[in-house]
Amino acid sequence: MSCAPTPSFAEVDMENVVINEVSLRDGLQLHREFVPTAEKLRLLKRLVDAGIRDFEVTSFVSPKAVPQMADASDVFAGLPVLDGVSYSALVPNRKGLERAADVGCKTVNLVLSATDTMNEKNIRMSLDEAKATCVDTIEHAATLGVNADAYIAVAFECPFERRVDPRRIVDLTREMFEAGAGRVIIADTIGAAAPAQVSDLFSMLVPEFGAERFACHFHDTRAMALANVWEALQQGIRRFDSAVGGLGGCPFAPGASGNLATEDLLLFLRQCGFETGVSLGGVVSAIDVAAEITGRALGGRVMPWVRTQLDQANTEEVPA
Numbered sequence: 001m002s003c004a005p006t007p008s009f010a011e012v013d014m015e016n017v018v019i020n021e022v023s024l025r026d027g028l029q030l031h032r033e034f035v036p037t038a039e040k041l042r043l044l045k046r047l048v049d050a051g052i053r054d055f056e057v058t059s060f061v062s063p064k065a066v067p068q069m070a071d072a073s074d075v076f077a078g079l080p081v082l083d084g085v086s087y088s089a090l091v092p093n094r095k096g097l098e099r100a101a102d103v104g105c106k107t108v109n110l111v112l113s114a115t116d117t118m119n120e121k122n123i124r125m126s127l128d129e130a131k132a133t134c135v136d137t138i139e140h141a142a143t144l145g146v147n148a149d150a151y152i153a154v155a156f157e158c159p160f161e162r163r164v165d166p167r168r169i170v171d172l173t174r175e176m177f178e179a180g181a182g183r184v185i186i187a188d189t190i191g192a193a194a195p196a197q198v199s200d201l202f203s204m205l206v207p208e209f210g211a212e213r214f215a216c217h218f219h220d221t222r223a224m225a226l227a228n229v230w231e232a233l234q235q236g237i238r239r240f241d242s243a244v245g246g247l248g249g250c251p252f253a254p255g256a257s258g259n260l261a262t263e264d265l266l267l268f269l270r271q272c273g274f275e276t277g278v279s280l281g282g283v284v285s286a287i288d289v290a291a292e293i294t295g296r297a298l299g300g301r302v303m304p305w306v307r308t309q310l311d312q313a314n315t316e317e318v319p320a
Protein backbone atom coordinates (compact mmCIF):
# COMPACT_ATOMS: atom_id res chain seq x y z
CA MET A 1 0.00 0.00 0.00
CA SER A 2 1.38 3.41 -0.85
CA CYS A 3 0.48 6.83 0.42
CA ALA A 4 0.31 9.87 -1.86
CA PRO A 5 2.95 12.40 -0.77
CA THR A 6 1.54 15.30 1.22
CA PRO A 7 2.09 18.54 -0.74
CA SER A 8 4.32 21.05 0.97
CA PHE A 9 2.57 24.26 2.02
CA ALA A 10 4.35 26.11 -0.76
CA GLU A 11 2.60 23.91 -3.33
CA VAL A 12 -0.86 24.45 -1.88
CA ASP A 13 -2.76 27.34 -3.41
CA MET A 14 -3.56 30.09 -0.93
CA GLU A 15 -7.31 30.25 -1.14
CA ASN A 16 -9.52 32.56 0.80
CA VAL A 17 -11.76 31.30 3.58
CA VAL A 18 -14.27 33.54 5.34
CA ILE A 19 -14.46 33.41 9.12
CA ASN A 20 -17.87 34.60 10.29
CA GLU A 21 -17.64 35.59 13.95
CA VAL A 22 -20.69 34.62 16.02
CA SER A 23 -19.40 35.34 19.52
CA LEU A 24 -21.70 38.31 20.00
CA ARG A 25 -24.78 36.18 19.27
CA ASP A 26 -24.20 32.45 19.75
CA GLY A 27 -21.26 33.15 22.03
CA LEU A 28 -23.14 35.31 24.48
CA GLN A 29 -26.73 34.05 24.32
CA LEU A 30 -26.13 31.44 27.01
CA HIS A 31 -24.32 33.83 29.32
CA ARG A 32 -26.51 34.56 32.34
CA GLU A 33 -25.52 38.07 33.33
CA PHE A 34 -26.55 40.73 30.87
CA VAL A 35 -23.51 42.10 29.07
CA PRO A 36 -23.95 45.86 28.59
CA THR A 37 -24.26 46.96 24.96
CA ALA A 38 -21.08 49.05 25.19
CA GLU A 39 -19.12 45.95 26.26
CA LYS A 40 -20.51 43.95 23.35
CA LEU A 41 -19.41 46.72 21.02
CA ARG A 42 -15.97 46.81 22.65
CA LEU A 43 -15.55 43.11 21.82
CA LEU A 44 -16.74 43.74 18.28
CA LYS A 45 -14.20 46.53 17.83
CA ARG A 46 -11.34 44.19 18.85
CA LEU A 47 -12.56 41.59 16.40
CA VAL A 48 -12.70 44.15 13.61
CA ASP A 49 -9.20 45.28 14.55
CA ALA A 50 -8.09 41.64 14.25
CA GLY A 51 -9.21 41.67 10.62
CA ILE A 52 -12.54 39.89 10.89
CA ARG A 53 -14.98 41.19 8.30
CA ASP A 54 -18.11 39.05 8.75
CA PHE A 55 -20.21 38.96 11.88
CA GLU A 56 -23.47 37.74 13.28
CA VAL A 57 -23.85 40.40 15.92
CA THR A 58 -27.14 39.70 17.68
CA SER A 59 -30.56 38.12 17.40
CA PHE A 60 -33.92 39.84 17.14
CA VAL A 61 -35.74 37.21 19.19
CA SER A 62 -38.16 37.46 22.06
CA PRO A 63 -36.33 39.06 25.01
CA LYS A 64 -38.30 36.70 27.24
CA ALA A 65 -36.77 33.73 25.41
CA VAL A 66 -33.20 35.10 25.36
CA PRO A 67 -32.77 38.11 27.69
CA GLN A 68 -29.13 38.58 26.63
CA MET A 69 -30.34 39.71 23.20
CA ALA A 70 -32.81 42.29 24.50
CA ASP A 71 -30.51 45.08 23.26
CA ALA A 72 -30.41 43.84 19.65
CA SER A 73 -31.52 47.20 18.23
CA ASP A 74 -29.00 49.13 20.34
CA VAL A 75 -26.18 46.81 19.30
CA PHE A 76 -27.07 47.34 15.67
CA ALA A 77 -27.32 51.09 16.09
CA GLY A 78 -23.84 51.17 17.66
CA LEU A 79 -22.01 49.19 14.98
CA PRO A 80 -19.17 50.98 13.22
CA VAL A 81 -19.88 51.40 9.50
CA LEU A 82 -16.73 50.19 7.76
CA ASP A 83 -15.91 49.29 4.18
CA GLY A 84 -15.92 45.55 3.64
CA VAL A 85 -17.40 44.71 7.05
CA SER A 86 -20.76 42.89 7.02
CA TYR A 87 -23.12 42.42 9.91
CA SER A 88 -25.98 39.92 10.07
CA ALA A 89 -28.51 39.05 12.75
CA LEU A 90 -30.52 35.97 13.59
CA VAL A 91 -34.29 36.33 13.38
CA PRO A 92 -36.92 33.69 14.16
CA ASN A 93 -39.92 35.24 12.40
CA ARG A 94 -41.37 38.28 10.60
CA LYS A 95 -41.37 40.35 13.76
CA GLY A 96 -37.63 39.78 14.15
CA LEU A 97 -37.07 40.62 10.49
CA GLU A 98 -38.98 43.88 10.80
CA ARG A 99 -37.11 44.87 13.97
CA ALA A 100 -33.83 44.10 12.18
CA ALA A 101 -34.78 45.99 9.00
CA ASP A 102 -35.82 49.02 11.10
CA VAL A 103 -32.25 49.45 12.33
CA GLY A 104 -30.66 48.94 8.93
CA CYS A 105 -29.75 45.25 9.09
CA LYS A 106 -29.06 44.04 5.53
CA THR A 107 -28.76 40.29 6.16
CA VAL A 108 -30.88 38.15 8.46
CA ASN A 109 -30.39 34.50 9.35
CA LEU A 110 -33.48 32.35 9.82
CA VAL A 111 -33.32 29.21 11.94
CA LEU A 112 -34.91 25.99 10.83
CA SER A 113 -34.13 23.05 13.09
CA ALA A 114 -34.29 19.69 11.36
CA THR A 115 -36.60 17.99 13.87
CA ASP A 116 -40.02 18.65 15.39
CA THR A 117 -38.80 18.53 18.98
CA MET A 118 -35.91 20.93 18.47
CA ASN A 119 -38.21 23.44 16.78
CA GLU A 120 -40.68 23.10 19.67
CA LYS A 121 -37.97 23.74 22.26
CA ASN A 122 -36.30 26.56 20.39
CA ILE A 123 -39.13 28.52 18.83
CA ARG A 124 -42.30 26.75 20.01
CA MET A 125 -43.28 25.51 16.56
CA SER A 126 -43.47 22.14 14.83
CA LEU A 127 -41.09 21.48 11.94
CA ASP A 128 -43.85 22.26 9.44
CA GLU A 129 -44.76 25.50 11.22
CA ALA A 130 -41.09 26.47 11.42
CA LYS A 131 -40.67 25.80 7.69
CA ALA A 132 -43.71 27.91 6.85
CA THR A 133 -42.43 30.71 9.09
CA CYS A 134 -38.99 30.60 7.46
CA VAL A 135 -40.48 30.64 3.95
CA ASP A 136 -42.79 33.54 4.84
CA THR A 137 -39.95 35.51 6.47
CA ILE A 138 -37.50 34.90 3.62
CA GLU A 139 -40.10 36.03 1.09
CA HIS A 140 -40.96 39.09 3.16
CA ALA A 141 -37.25 39.94 3.50
CA ALA A 142 -36.99 40.23 -0.29
CA THR A 143 -39.73 42.87 -0.30
CA LEU A 144 -37.76 44.88 2.29
CA GLY A 145 -34.50 44.57 0.34
CA VAL A 146 -32.96 42.41 3.07
CA ASN A 147 -30.91 39.29 2.26
CA ALA A 148 -32.03 36.16 4.07
CA ASP A 149 -29.83 33.18 4.84
CA ALA A 150 -31.08 30.08 6.63
CA TYR A 151 -29.47 27.98 9.33
CA ILE A 152 -30.42 24.35 9.29
CA ALA A 153 -29.86 23.55 12.95
CA VAL A 154 -29.25 20.12 14.47
CA ALA A 155 -28.35 19.05 10.94
CA PHE A 156 -26.52 15.91 12.03
CA GLU A 157 -27.94 15.03 15.43
CA CYS A 158 -30.76 16.39 17.57
CA PRO A 159 -30.49 16.24 21.37
CA PHE A 160 -34.05 14.89 21.49
CA GLU A 161 -34.51 12.81 18.32
CA ARG A 162 -30.86 11.71 17.81
CA ARG A 163 -29.43 11.05 14.33
CA VAL A 164 -30.89 13.10 11.49
CA ASP A 165 -31.20 11.53 8.04
CA PRO A 166 -29.06 13.56 5.59
CA ARG A 167 -31.82 13.24 2.97
CA ARG A 168 -34.03 15.34 5.22
CA ILE A 169 -31.35 18.06 5.27
CA VAL A 170 -31.17 18.00 1.48
CA ASP A 171 -34.96 18.46 1.29
CA LEU A 172 -34.99 21.30 3.85
CA THR A 173 -32.10 22.98 2.04
CA ARG A 174 -33.99 22.81 -1.24
CA GLU A 175 -37.06 24.38 0.38
CA MET A 176 -34.99 27.22 1.83
CA PHE A 177 -33.31 27.95 -1.52
CA GLU A 178 -36.65 27.76 -3.33
CA ALA A 179 -38.04 30.33 -0.89
CA GLY A 180 -35.17 32.66 -1.80
CA ALA A 181 -32.49 32.04 0.83
CA GLY A 182 -29.10 33.26 -0.37
CA ARG A 183 -27.07 30.82 1.65
CA VAL A 184 -27.73 27.82 3.87
CA ILE A 185 -25.66 27.43 7.02
CA ILE A 186 -25.35 23.80 8.04
CA ALA A 187 -25.25 23.83 11.84
CA ASP A 188 -24.04 21.09 14.14
CA THR A 189 -25.76 22.79 17.06
CA ILE A 190 -24.69 20.29 19.72
CA GLY A 191 -21.31 19.38 18.25
CA ALA A 192 -22.20 15.75 17.62
CA ALA A 193 -21.18 15.27 13.99
CA ALA A 194 -18.39 12.96 12.94
CA PRO A 195 -16.28 13.79 9.88
CA ALA A 196 -17.82 11.01 7.75
CA GLN A 197 -21.28 12.50 8.31
CA VAL A 198 -20.05 15.91 7.15
CA SER A 199 -18.54 14.43 4.06
CA ASP A 200 -21.67 12.32 3.33
CA LEU A 201 -23.97 15.30 3.71
CA PHE A 202 -21.95 17.69 1.55
CA SER A 203 -21.42 15.07 -1.11
CA MET A 204 -25.22 15.17 -1.48
CA LEU A 205 -25.63 18.96 -1.14
CA VAL A 206 -22.77 20.31 -3.24
CA PRO A 207 -23.57 18.65 -6.58
CA GLU A 208 -27.18 19.85 -6.39
CA PHE A 209 -26.73 23.40 -5.05
CA GLY A 210 -23.03 24.37 -5.36
CA ALA A 211 -20.47 24.73 -2.56
CA GLU A 212 -20.47 28.53 -2.61
CA ARG A 213 -24.05 28.62 -1.29
CA PHE A 214 -23.10 26.96 2.01
CA ALA A 215 -21.46 27.84 5.28
CA CYS A 216 -20.76 25.57 8.26
CA HIS A 217 -21.42 26.18 11.91
CA PHE A 218 -19.68 23.65 14.14
CA HIS A 219 -19.60 23.31 17.90
CA ASP A 220 -16.62 21.64 19.50
CA THR A 221 -18.39 19.57 22.16
CA ARG A 222 -16.65 16.34 21.20
CA ALA A 223 -13.41 17.94 19.90
CA MET A 224 -14.35 17.11 16.31
CA ALA A 225 -15.03 20.56 14.95
CA LEU A 226 -11.73 20.94 13.10
CA ALA A 227 -11.93 17.46 11.61
CA ASN A 228 -15.39 18.45 10.40
CA VAL A 229 -14.06 21.73 8.98
CA TRP A 230 -11.45 19.71 7.08
CA GLU A 231 -14.13 17.50 5.53
CA ALA A 232 -16.18 20.53 4.56
CA LEU A 233 -13.09 22.19 3.02
CA GLN A 234 -12.54 19.06 0.92
CA GLN A 235 -16.06 19.51 -0.44
CA GLY A 236 -15.37 23.12 -1.38
CA ILE A 237 -16.97 24.97 1.55
CA ARG A 238 -15.15 28.25 2.22
CA ARG A 239 -17.16 29.93 4.95
CA PHE A 240 -17.19 28.93 8.63
CA ASP A 241 -18.76 30.31 11.79
CA SER A 242 -16.69 30.46 14.96
CA ALA A 243 -16.52 32.34 18.26
CA VAL A 244 -13.45 33.70 20.01
CA GLY A 245 -12.36 31.70 22.99
CA GLY A 246 -14.87 28.96 22.12
CA LEU A 247 -17.70 30.93 23.69
CA GLY A 248 -21.20 29.73 23.11
CA GLY A 249 -23.97 27.22 23.05
CA CYS A 250 -27.70 27.04 22.54
CA PRO A 251 -29.85 27.53 25.67
CA PHE A 252 -32.51 25.21 24.26
CA ALA A 253 -30.28 22.30 23.24
CA PRO A 254 -29.12 20.24 26.22
CA GLY A 255 -25.51 19.15 25.95
CA ALA A 256 -24.52 21.91 23.57
CA SER A 257 -21.19 23.47 24.43
CA GLY A 258 -19.00 26.14 22.92
CA ASN A 259 -18.64 27.10 19.30
CA LEU A 260 -15.55 26.15 17.40
CA ALA A 261 -12.99 28.66 18.74
CA THR A 262 -11.95 31.30 16.20
CA GLU A 263 -8.29 30.93 17.21
CA ASP A 264 -8.37 27.15 16.61
CA LEU A 265 -10.05 27.64 13.23
CA LEU A 266 -7.68 30.41 12.24
CA LEU A 267 -4.46 28.56 13.08
CA PHE A 268 -5.80 25.43 11.42
CA LEU A 269 -6.66 27.30 8.22
CA ARG A 270 -3.33 29.07 8.26
CA GLN A 271 -1.38 25.84 8.61
CA CYS A 272 -3.45 24.22 5.87
CA GLY A 273 -2.49 27.05 3.50
CA PHE A 274 -5.70 29.08 3.48
CA GLU A 275 -5.83 32.86 3.66
CA THR A 276 -8.32 34.57 5.99
CA GLY A 277 -6.96 38.09 6.40
CA VAL A 278 -7.28 37.68 10.17
CA SER A 279 -4.47 38.24 12.68
CA LEU A 280 -4.03 35.58 15.34
CA GLY A 281 -2.45 38.10 17.70
CA GLY A 282 -5.50 40.31 17.16
CA VAL A 283 -7.82 37.44 17.99
CA VAL A 284 -5.90 36.82 21.22
CA SER A 285 -6.49 40.43 22.16
CA ALA A 286 -10.24 39.93 21.49
CA ILE A 287 -10.24 36.81 23.68
CA ASP A 288 -8.90 38.94 26.53
CA VAL A 289 -11.89 41.29 26.15
CA ALA A 290 -14.33 38.37 25.89
CA ALA A 291 -12.86 36.91 29.09
CA GLU A 292 -13.18 40.27 30.86
CA ILE A 293 -16.79 40.81 29.90
CA THR A 294 -17.92 37.27 30.69
CA GLY A 295 -15.71 36.78 33.77
CA ARG A 296 -14.71 33.40 32.37
CA ALA A 297 -11.35 31.95 31.41
CA LEU A 298 -11.62 31.41 27.68
CA GLY A 299 -9.54 29.96 24.92
CA GLY A 300 -9.49 27.20 22.37
CA ARG A 301 -7.07 24.32 22.34
CA VAL A 302 -4.30 26.32 20.66
CA MET A 303 -4.13 29.00 23.33
CA PRO A 304 -1.34 27.62 25.57
CA TRP A 305 0.89 27.26 22.49
CA VAL A 306 -0.14 30.64 21.07
CA ARG A 307 0.58 32.47 24.34
CA THR A 308 4.00 30.83 24.53
CA GLN A 309 4.79 31.97 21.00
CA LEU A 310 3.72 35.53 21.75
CA ASP A 311 5.77 35.59 24.97
CA GLN A 312 8.88 34.09 23.39
CA ALA A 313 8.83 36.29 20.31
CA ASN A 314 7.86 39.33 22.38
CA THR A 315 5.52 40.44 19.60
CA GLU A 316 1.83 40.98 19.05
CA GLU A 317 1.60 38.56 16.13
CA VAL A 318 2.12 34.81 16.21
CA PRO A 319 5.02 34.01 13.88
CA ALA A 320 4.04 31.78 10.93
Ligand code: COA
Binds near residue numbers: 065097124
Ligand atom coordinates in the same frame (compact mmCIF):
# COMPACT_ATOMS: atom_id res chain seq x y z
N1 COA B 1 -38.73 39.76 18.78
C1 COA B 1 -39.27 40.25 19.91
N2 COA B 1 -40.43 39.83 20.43
C2 COA B 1 -41.09 38.86 19.75
C3 COA B 1 -40.58 38.30 18.57
C4 COA B 1 -39.34 38.79 18.09
N3 COA B 1 -38.78 38.30 16.97
N4 COA B 1 -41.43 37.38 18.13
C5 COA B 1 -42.45 37.34 19.01
N5 COA B 1 -42.24 38.23 19.98
C6 COA B 1 -43.08 38.55 21.13
C7 COA B 1 -44.52 38.70 20.77
O1 COA B 1 -44.78 40.01 20.34
C8 COA B 1 -45.20 38.40 22.09
O2 COA B 1 -45.05 39.49 22.94
P1 COA B 1 -46.12 39.78 24.12
O3 COA B 1 -46.04 38.62 25.06
O4 COA B 1 -45.61 41.06 24.73
O5 COA B 1 -47.43 39.91 23.42
C9 COA B 1 -44.32 37.29 22.65
O6 COA B 1 -43.04 37.43 22.02
C10 COA B 1 -44.88 35.91 22.36
O7 COA B 1 -45.14 35.80 20.98
P2 COA B 1 -45.50 34.42 20.30
O8 COA B 1 -45.65 34.64 18.84
O9 COA B 1 -46.64 33.77 21.05
O10 COA B 1 -44.17 33.64 20.51
P3 COA B 1 -43.77 32.44 21.47
O11 COA B 1 -43.93 32.79 22.91
O12 COA B 1 -44.37 31.18 20.95
O13 COA B 1 -42.19 32.42 21.16
C11 COA B 1 -40.44 32.97 19.61
C12 COA B 1 -41.73 32.22 19.84
C13 COA B 1 -39.88 32.46 18.30
C14 COA B 1 -40.68 34.44 19.53
C15 COA B 1 -39.47 32.69 20.79
O14 COA B 1 -39.49 31.32 21.09
C16 COA B 1 -38.05 33.10 20.48
O15 COA B 1 -37.74 34.27 20.35
N6 COA B 1 -37.12 32.11 20.37
C17 COA B 1 -35.74 32.41 20.06
C18 COA B 1 -34.91 31.25 20.42
C19 COA B 1 -33.45 31.49 20.19
O16 COA B 1 -32.96 32.59 20.07
N7 COA B 1 -32.72 30.40 20.15
C20 COA B 1 -31.31 30.42 20.00
C21 COA B 1 -30.89 30.64 18.61
S1 COA B 1 -31.06 29.22 17.60
Ligand code: ZN
Binds near residue numbers: 187217248249
Ligand atom coordinates in the same frame (compact mmCIF):
# COMPACT_ATOMS: atom_id res chain seq x y z
ZN1 ZN C 1 -24.43 27.46 17.49
